[in-house]
Amino acid sequence: MRPRALAWLLLGPVAVWNLVFFMLPVAVMVGRSFDAHGLSLVHYRNLFTTGLYVSVMLTTFETSVLVTAGCLLLGYPVAYLLATSGPRARTVMLVLVLLPYWLDYIVRSYSWMVLLGRMGLVNRALIDLGVVPEPLPILYTRWSVTVGMIQILLPLTVLTLYSAMLRIDQGLLHAAAAHGASPSASFRRVFFPLSLPGVYGACLLTFVTSLGFYITPALLGGRKDTMISQLIVTVSTDMLDWSLASAVSVVLLVVSLLIVVVYNRFFSIDRLWGGSA
Amino acid sequence: MRPARAVQVGLTALILLYLLFPVIVVLAISFSSATYLRFPPPGLSLRWYAKLAASDEWLQAFALTLQVGAVTTLFSTLLGVPAAFGLVRLELRAKALLNGLLLMALITPAVIRALGSYLFFAPLGLVNSVVGLACAHTVSALPYLVINVVASLKGFDLAIERAAVVHGASPLTAIRRITLPIIAPGILVGAIFAFLSSAQELLVSIYLMGTVRKPLAVKMWEGVRVAVDPTIAAASTGVIVMAVLAFATASVLHRRVRRATAWDASLPEAAERSPGRV
Numbered sequence: 001m002r003p004r005a006l007a008w009l010l011l012g013p014v015a016v017w018n019l020v021f022f023m024l025p026v027a028v029m030v031g032r033s034f035d036a037h038g039l040s041l042v043h044y045r046n047l048f049t050t051g052l053y054v055s056v057m058l059t060t061f062e063t064s065v066l067v068t069a070g071c072l073l074l075g076y077p078v079a080y081l082l083a084t085s086g087p088r089a090r091t092v093m094l095v096l097v098l099l100p101y102w103l104d105y106i107v108r109s110y111s112w113m114v115l116l117g118r119m120g121l122v123n124r125a126l127i128d129l130g131v132v133p134e135p136l137p138i139l140y141t142r143w144s145v146t147v148g149m150i151q152i153l154l155p156l157t158v159l160t161l162y163s164a165m166l167r168i169d170q171g172l173l174h175a176a177a178a179h180g181a182s183p184s185a186s187f188r189r190v191f192f193p194l195s196l197p198g199v200y201g202a203c204l205l206t207f208v209t210s211l212g213f214y215i216t217p218a219l220l221g222g223r224k225d226t227m228i229s230q231l232i233v234t235v236s237t238d239m240l241d242w243s244l245a246s247a248v249s250v251v252l253l254v255v256s257l258l259i260v261v262v263y264n265r266f267f268s269i270d271r272l273w274g275g276s277a
Numbered sequence: 278m279r280p281a282r283a284v285q286v287g288l289t290a291l292i293l294l295y296l297l298f299p300v301i302v303v304l305a306i307s308f309s310s311a312t313y314l315r316f317p318p319p320g321l322s323l324r325w326y327a328k329l330a331a332s333d334e335w336l337q338a339f340a341l342t343l344q345v346g347a348v349t350t351l352f353s354t355l356l357g358v359p360a361a362f363g364l365v366r367l368e369l370r371a372k373a374l375l376n377g378l379l380l381m382a383l384i385t386p387a388v389i390r391a392l393g394s395y396l397f398f399a400p401l402g403l404v405n406s407v408v409g410l411a412c413a414h415t416v417s418a419l420p421y422l423v424i425n426v427v428a429s430l431k432g433f434d435l436a437i438e439r440a441a442v443v444h445g446a447s448p449l450t451a452i453r454r455i456t457l458p459i460i461a462p463g464i465l466v467g468a469i470f471a472f473l474s475s476a477q478e479l480l481v482s483i484y485l486m487g488t489v490r491k492p493l494a495v496k497m498w499e500g501v502r503v504a505v506d507p508t509i510a511a512a513s514t515g516v517i518v519m520a521v522l523a524f525a526t527a528s529v530l531h532r533r534v535r536r537a538t539a540w541d542a543s544l545p546e547a548a549e550r551s552p553g554r555v
Contacts, residue, residue, distance in 0.1 A: 003367060010363030011375055014356045014419065018378045022416045025393030026385075032396055074292050081289045093293070100296050102524060104477050106494065107513040110501045111299035114306060114314045121302075121316050154296055183281070212386020214480060219501060229388040233480070236392055246396070249389045260384060 026253070033246035043247035053231065053248070060228040063145060063217070064210040070150040071157040071206045072199065078154075079161035079198075080191075083168075101155035109219040112148040113139065116220070140222035148220045149210055156209065157202045164198020165191075204263045208256050228252050300517065307510035314507060325511035335512065338496035341407070342476050345492055348411035349418050349475035350468045356415070357422030357471075358464060362452075364423065365430040379420045390416065391480035398485060410485045410492075414475040421470035429463025462530035469523045476516070 036042045047053050082093055100108065115121050116139040123135040138144055168191065176186035214229035221227070228248065236245035302316050307325055309318030329335045364372055382390075394413045395404065403409035433456060441451035457464075479494045486492065491499070493512070500509040 003369075007363060007367050007369050007371065010359040010367070011369075011371060014360040014423075015371075015375060015378065017352075017356055017419070018382060018416060021394070021412050022378075022382050022385075022390070025397035025413075026389065028397045029389070029393040074295075077285060078289050078292050081285050093289070096293050096297060099521070099524070100300055102473055103300060104494070104497070104513065104516050106479065106497050106501055107303055107516060108299045110509060110513065111302045113501070114302055114316055115299070117314070119315070151296060151299060154292075183279075208384055212388060214386075214388055215498075229386060229480075232388045232392060237483075242392075242396065245392060249392050252386055253389050256384060256386065257381075260380075 029246045030250055032243055033250045035243055043244045044251075046244060047247050047251065056226050056228055056231045057251070059225060060211060063142065063149070063225070063227060064207050066142075066146050067149045067153060067210045068203050068207045070146060071153050072203060074150065075154055075157035075161055075202065076199070078158050079165055080195075082158070082162045083165035097155050097158050100151070101159075105152055105215045106219075108152055109148050109216045112144065112151070112220055116144050116147070139220065140225075142221070142225050144220040145217050145225050148216045149213060152216060153206050153209060157206050160202040160205055161195070161198050164201060165195050168194045200263070204259060208259055211256055212252065303510050303513045304517065306507045307514040309507050309510070312506050314510075325507045328508055329511050329515070334491075335496065335508075338491050338493045339515075341490055342493040344407050345410050345414060345482075346472045346475045348408060349414040350472045352411060352415040353418045353422045353471040354464065354468055357419050357467065358426055361423050361426035361430055364427055379423060382416045383420045387417075387478065387480045391484040394481060395484040404485050405487055405489060410482060411475070413481050413485055414478050415471075417478065417481075418471035418474045421474055422464075422467035425463050425467030425470065426460065429460040433460055465530050466527045469527055473519075473523060476519075 033043055034040060078093075078097070082090055082097075085093065113120075117123070118135045118137075118139070120139070122138060123132075126132045126136065127134070172190055172194070173186055176190045177183075181189065212229055213227055214233065217225055217227040218230050229252070232245050232248050232252070235241050235248060305318055306314060306316055308321045308323070309315070310320035310322035310324070311318060360375070363369075364375065390413065398404050398409055398413070403412070437459070438451045438456050441455045442448055446454065476492075477494055479498055482492045482495050483498075486495065493516070497509055497512055497516075500512070
């Protein structure tokens with residue numbers, strides 16, 4: 001068979017499937033966002049002039065920045081230990097990181113509701129230790145959302161960092177040691193700079209994923225912590241304003257894609273998932 | 278151990294505890310004897326599991342999730358395996374395009390896929406159907422399958438397949454009788470991830486199924502929002518058990534594929550080819 005025909009046969013079905021069940025629905029949604037008895041930008045104008053919608057977008061951005069920073073701070077040491085451990089310890093740690101990764105977001109957020117609630121474990125411990133006289137309002141705040149989201153996204157951050165660290169040439173570290181660098185100097189001057197592409201990749205993936213979060217902010221956040229996905233759901237299913245919901249979705253989509261495109265200009269996106277082809 | 282190393286290990290242990298604690302909490306609460314949510318539970322019982330098993334609604338939700346997941350897994354496998362062959366074995370410029378398409382489907386927030394699918398499916402009468410929902414779930418399940426099969430194919434020694442062809446097998450027979458059995462564990466791991474991804478889709482299911490028939494994720498979502506007793510924890514534990522079983526199966530399968538192909542990759546390195554869900 002000619003290579004061209006074979007390519008169509010093998011890759012065609014997936015391409016067509018994604019076109020029909022992904023690209024077309026998104027295209028319909030984009031079309032709907034400009035639709036108000038004729039072509040119009042009225043939904044976008046409403047979106048950017050209504051204080052509530054703008055503040056939801058800002059909240060989404062702030063929360064995502066907080067979550068990304070937290071994931072990086074907690075994820076880097078774990079990934080570093082993973083990359084520098086022996087095979088047995090590495091396997092155990094990876095299993096521990098991956099186990100929660102495949103657990104439903106709903107389940108994990110629910111668990112935080114139990115822990116952070118008024119009479120949850122955290123509040124009871126604080127009272128028993130005499131730190132506070134009465135339960136602190138931890139749940140339904142920006143902090144409970146952040147704590148829950150970091151827990152959910154951390155495995156993703158760790159794995160992205162770890163796979164980038166594995167690609168660092170160990171010979172360079174040995175060379176640094178052989179030339180008299182202390183372990184901390186060799187980390188600072190050799191390992192850390194070489195791990196930066198992984199850091200950028202992990203930040204990108206974590207940030208873009210958190211922008212679209214729905215379950216965790218809906219369960220752990222208060223009214224003031226509403227994120228953009230919740231806004232889209234409310235506007236579409238409660239207010240039944242499908243055009244406005246589409247406009248909000250287009251904004252979210254454009255921002256997500258812009259981040260990925262900008263990243264791709266500076267670092268190859270293929271590296272993110274192991275350069276699978 | 279150097280002191281710096283000890284600090285690192287201690288820090289990592291704390292972070293891992295933070296990761297795993299929610300899992301432990303849900304497991305413990307599901308066996309609670311109390312009607313309220315408290316950790317640690319005041320006593321142990323199996324009453325929430327009994328309640329689940331006696332509830333038609335929960336059993337139907339479970340059955341619906343199995344149906345949609347099975348169809349999604351079937352679609353993803355039929356589409357993903359040939360695509361993986363194409364991505365690994367052909368030199369094409371279209372490869373970058375297809376990779377981009379798969380990556381986009383993975384990165385696009387669930388709410389966008391949900392809203393778009395609804396607006397597109399509703400006029401076509403594809404809402405409220407198991408197959409319709411599976412079609413939408415396949416979009417986000419496919420990348421998991423492709424990534425895992427691509428990895429197995431890259432580890433596969435092409436010489437074995439060539440040997441079969443040299444000895445008179447047609448290329449298709451060689452693939453069917455030699456290559457596919459050897460990479461089968463990789464396909465299965467991808468299929469398991471695809472199933473889990475479908476089982477966990479909340480928003481797409483809400484938009485495409487309405488409130489008439491509820492898959493497990495939707496039923497759990499509704500339960501959590503009224504969160505009054507530990508039934509949800511018991512249902513969640515069911516999900517945890519499912520995930521752990523899938524994970525254990527994947528681990529065993531990967532060991533087999535490694536032995537079969539002398540491919541030097543351990544399970545965790547393979548599992549790490551499962552990028553994020555939204």
